Every structure is written in C-alpha cells, then in structure tokens.
Amino acid sequence: MILTTTGRKSGQPRRTAIEFHEFEGRPTVxxxxxxxxxxxxxxEANPLVTVQTWRGAQPAQARRITSEDELARAxxxxxxxxxxxxxxxxxxxxxxxxxxxxEKERFTFVAFExxxxxxxxxxxxxxxxxxxxxxxxxxxxxxxxxxxxxQWGLEKEAAYLLGxxxxxxxxxxxxxxxxxxxxxxxxxxxxxxPLY
Numbered sequence: 001m002i003l004t005t006t007g008r009k010s011g012q013p014r015r016t017a018i019e020f021h022e023f024e025g026r027p028t029v030x031x032x033x034x035x036x037x038x039x040x041x042x043x044e045a046n047p048l049v050t051v052q053t054w055r056g057a058q059p060a061q062a063r064r065i066t067s068e069d070e071l072a073r074a075x076x077x078x079x080x081x082x083x084x085x086x087x088x089x090x091x092x093x094x095x096x097x098x099x100x101x102x103e104k105e106r107f108t109f110v111a112f113e114x115x116x117x118x119x120x121x122x123x124x125x126x127x128x129x130x131x132x133x134x135x136x137x138x139x140x141x142x143x144x145x146x147x148x149x150x151q152w153g154l155e156k157e158a159a160y161l162l163g164x165x166x167x168x169x170x171x172x173x174x175x176x177x178x179x180x181x182x183x184x185x186x187x188x189x190x191x192x193x194p195l196y
Contacts (some may be wrong), residue, residue, distance in 0.1 A: 001027060002052040004120045008045035013120040014038070020053070021084060023077050023111065025187055027060070030084065031108035040108065049111050050119045057122035060112035068101055074109050075100045 001020045016039045020027045031040050043049065047062040066072055074171050075097055078084035100107070 002123050003029075003039060004050040004052070004122055005042035006038055006048070006120050007040050008044045008086075015044055015123055020051075021081060023074060023109075027053065027112045028065075028074070029110050030078070030088075031110065034106065034108045043110065048115065048117055049112065050122045052122050058112075059115050059117065059119040061115040062116070063111050063113055065109040065111055068104070071101060071104055071107075071109070072097060072132070087105075129163045 001018060003016045003018050006012070006017070007014045018029055020029045020041070022028070031037055035041070035044075041066075043062045049060050049062050051058050051060045065071055078088060095103075
C-alpha cells in the first residue's frame with residue numbers, strides 16, 4: 001500500500017510504500033524497525049493519513065495497537081499468517097504469546113481506522129506509460145489471431161478490414177489522445193472524435 005503521512009518537520013505530504021495485511025477488517029502494518037522509521041515518527045506527530053491500496057485511496061487515522069487483548073489477537077493473527085510469521089521469524093521473534101506480551105514494546109503494530117477528517121492528498125497515479133507498453137504486444141497478438149484464417153474461418157478481405165479497424169482504433173484514436181492529449185479513456189469513448 002502507499003501510505004501518505006504529513007511530514008513532522010516540513011508539513012508536506014510524505015509517501016511510503018509499505019506491506020500491509022488485513023487484521024479484523026482494517027489495513028494493518030507491522031513496522032520492522034519499530035518506532036524509528038520516519039513514517040512512524042510522522043504518525044506520532046499527526047495520525048491522519050491517506051491509505052492507498054488496490055481498492056483506492058481512503059482517509060484514515062493511524063493507531064498503534066497497545067492493549068494486551070488486541071495485541072494477543074494480533075499475535076494469533078500474525079502466527080496464522082505465513083507472511084507475517086516469516087517476517088517475525090526473520091527478525092528473531094520466535095516466541096510464545098506470553099513472551100510476546102512481556103516484550104510488547106518491541107513490536108509496532110499499526111492499524112488504520114477509517115475517518116471523515118481531512119487527510120494528506122493521495123498519490124496521483126499517472127499510468128499513461130502503460131499504454132505504450134501494452135499496445136504493441138496487444139496489436140501483434142490481435143493481428144496474429146485475425147490473420148490466422150484457418151482458426152477463425154475468415155476470408156482474406158474480412159481479415160484485412162478487421163486489422164485496419166484495429167489499427168485505426170489504437171493508433172488514430174486512442175494512442176494520440178491518451179499520450180499527447182492526456183485524456184482519460186472514458187472521455188475518449190464518450191466523445192469518439194478521432195485525432196489525426
């Protein structure tokens with residue numbers, strides 16, 4: 001996930017890519033470096049953050065898990081999660097629940113609760129470059145399927161017409177509008193005005 005905090009000194013948005021897991025329906029992280037990381041120190045100064053996952057951006061309030069009851073549930077959850085168990089083992093934390101609770105200050109679990117308060121702006125994803133990466137292989141694969149007449153049973157003229165239509169769609173309509181005009185895909189489909 002992308003965690004956007006407010007810098008404790010600068011007051012500017014600060015972003016960190018961090019591994020998270022769902023714990024009791026909330027995004028939760030375990031800080032491998034405890035309370036020494038910059039993102040955690042930013043949370044101590046201002047717990048209002050923006051969390052971005054595959055679901056989108058969500059305003060949240062960060063909260064360190066400190067109660068023994070919740071820590072016990074987090075420990076059981078971490079022991080049942082292969083990724084968390086591996087991370088704890090690598091860090092030398094092979095222990096029982098009693099040992100874990102006795103040394104709870106060594107562990108930094110942070111849960112992110114939804115909030116309606118104003119949080120730092122999320123990272124604006126600019127994925128226009130993906131089109132330049134994906135379109136050529138897609139066109140080659142489309143052309144290979146279209147021109148394989150034995151598989152599709154198409155006449156030569158129909159295959160050429162389909163190939164020309166694919167070429168026109170991608171190179172005369174979509175690519176120039178997206179790459180040069182910075183226009184969203186939904187806008188192109190709504191307007192369908194070719195850019196030559």
